[in-house]
Amino acid sequence: MPASSPAPFKRYRLLTGPDDAAFCQRVSTLLDQGFELHGSPALTYDPVRQCVIAAQAIIWPADRPAPQPQNG
Template identity: 40%
Template structure:
């Protein structure tokens, strides 16, 4: 089964580290990254979808970040 996550973070090195960590755990990039201005907080935000094949059935209780 393929699982999906959307990684988001302020436009900083933390975003790159979050994506790099996911890639090191076997997640794969899915689509293009996004970049938008967060008016409420006055910062640019980044997003990147990632997917991963897992051997367990889907459950809403899954902790996707621990997969």
């Protein structure tokens, strides 16, 4: 049976946003849930918003079953 990522997530995601604490927290939260980094981050400057935009790919490993929902 193939592994599946936790709902509603896909096995591959590309996270993007301003390179700030909120972006780092989004990545960290997904890593804590079991996703893994895929490749290196990318950065670019948005002159309209006058900020650095970060991108980081994450994957859900194919050999890892999705976590079971917690009752509580």
